[in-house]
Amino acid sequence: MTQEESLDKKPVEHFQFQCKSCGFELDHEIGQNSLVCQSCGAVEPIDTESFNVFSANPYDSTVLDLVRNEPTDVHFHVRCDTCGAGFDFPKNTHADECPYCGQNIIVPVNLQRQLKPDAVLPFDIKEEQANASFRKWIKGLWFAPNSLKRLAMRKHPIQGTYIPYWAFDADTYSSYTGQRGTNYTTTVTVRVNGQTQTRLVTKIRWNYVSGNVSNEFDNVLVPASEMMATKLTTSMTKWNLVKAEEYNPKFLSGYRSELYQVGLPRGFQKSKDIMIRTIRRLIRRDIGGDHQRISTVNTRYERVGFKLMLMPLWVSAFLYKQKTFRFIINGQTGEVKGERPYSWVKITALILTIVAIIGGFVAHNKGMI
Numbered sequence: 001m002t003q004e005e006s007l008d009k010k011p012v013e014h015f016q017f018q019c020k021s022c023g024f025e026l027d028h029e030i031g032q033n034s035l036v037c038q039s040c041g042a043v044e045p046i047d048t049e050s051f052n053v054f055s056a057n058p059y060d061s062t063v064l065d066l067v068r069n070e071p072t073d074v075h076f077h078v079r080c081d082t083c084g085a086g087f088d089f090p091k092n093t094h095a096d097e098c099p100y101c102g103q104n105i106i107v108p109v110n111l112q113r114q115l116k117p118d119a120v121l122p123f124d125i126k127e128e129q130a131n132a133s134f135r136k137w138i139k140g141l142w143f144a145p146n147s148l149k150r151l152a153m154r155k156h157p158i159q160g161t162y163i164p165y166w167a168f169d170a171d172t173y174s175s176y177t178g179q180r181g182t183n184y185t186t187t188v189t190v191r192v193n194g195q196t197q198t199r200l201v202t203k204i205r206w207n208y209v210s211g212n213v214s215n216e217f218d219n220v221l222v223p224a225s226e227m228m229a230t231k232l233t234t235s236m237t238k239w240n241l242v243k244a245e246e247y248n249p250k251f252l253s254g255y256r257s258e259l260y261q262v263g264l265p266r267g268f269q270k271s272k273d274i275m276i277r278t279i280r281r282l283i284r285r286d287i288g289g290d291h292q293r294i295s296t297v298n299t300r301y302e303r304v305g306f307k308l309m310l311m312p313l314w315v316s317a318f319l320y321k322q323k324t325f326r327f328i329i330n331g332q333t334g335e336v337k338g339e340r341p342y343s344w345v346k347i348t349a350l351i352l353t354i355v356a357i358i359g360g361f362v363a364h365n366k367g368m369i
């Protein structure tokens with residue numbers, strides 16, 4: 001089997017949520033746990049329960065049950081109920097619009113992935129608010145070219161997309177060895193212009209140390225998408241997880257949604273890379289003194305739990321000087337993360353100004369002597 005698994009061209013089963021009164025399509029109503037008809041305005045509540053973010057699935061037993069550790073890429077072939085067109089969804093996408101008639105189509109996750117999302121964080125902010133956040137962000141960028149700022153004031157096509165994230169819990173027990181550095185002052189004798197002088201200098205005394213630190217991690221988030229720039233999705237860390245709802249495909253109606261592409265074991269590896277930063281901080285604090293060196297760290301992970309969550313992002317990109325700059329906006333908080341160009345003209349101008357100020361200052365002081 002190739003890396004890119006091609007399903008036979010038989011259309012897959014899917015959901016298309018339609019209005020009970022007029023038959024038109026239903027979209028998730030942002031900020032509400034309901035669907036709303038885009039034609040007659042009828043409202044249909046989503047039968048949902050709020051999700052307990054402190055619950056988790058056991059990691060070890062789930063990994064043992066996995067048929068394969070890493071998921072394969074997939075394109076779903078879909079036949080639209082409304083217009084009858086057959087087409088392929090973009091890679092690893094399980095919710096999108098019909099490209100011919102715009103109907104919302106959601107393919108059940110279990111058709112291609114063993115683990116389904118446990119929870120979804122519904123969109124809280126609308127496209128206009130997301131665009132406003134983006135414009136504010138770009139206006140506030142230092143050293144951005146003016147032509148970019150003008151470009152950013154225009155409207156950009158922006159897409160509501162659910163990105164899967166793994167959330168890991170773990171109790172960690174780490175034993176370490178290292179060194180504690182303590183400052184001390186001592187006098188040294190130096191010869192200046194043929195004369196002996198004594199001076200006070202600060203030195204560091206190093207002592208070997210070892211110890212143990214433990215920590216309880218909750219909801220360490222790891223993006224499970226490889227189609228979105230990992231740098232952007234990893235930096236998006238501020239989520240209000242208590243607003244999560246139990247997974248229900250109705251929340252996806254009107255958005256794009258991705259299947260996870262980073263498997264559970266690899267996701268856990270990535271979460272360890274995040275946890276170790278906190279663990280090293282705890283070790284430095286445990287070592288104390290004025291300076292710390294860490295030589296070895298051995299960590300045991302216990303009671304490891306995970307959940308798969310769909311996070312709401314408004315996703316877009318702009319083209320500037322033939323280069324694509326991507327940006328994402330948190331669909332819950334409006335926080336913006338983006339790639340950005342720098343204006344070297346502005347940076348050089350600032351450096352020259354600083355040099356001129358320092359130069360002027362030095363010249364002034366010389367004049368005083």
Ligand SMILES: [Zn+2]
Nearest residue numbers: 019022037040
């Ligand atoms: Zn209707």
Ligand SMILES: [Zn+2]
Nearest residue numbers: 080083098101
């Ligand atoms: Zn269609």
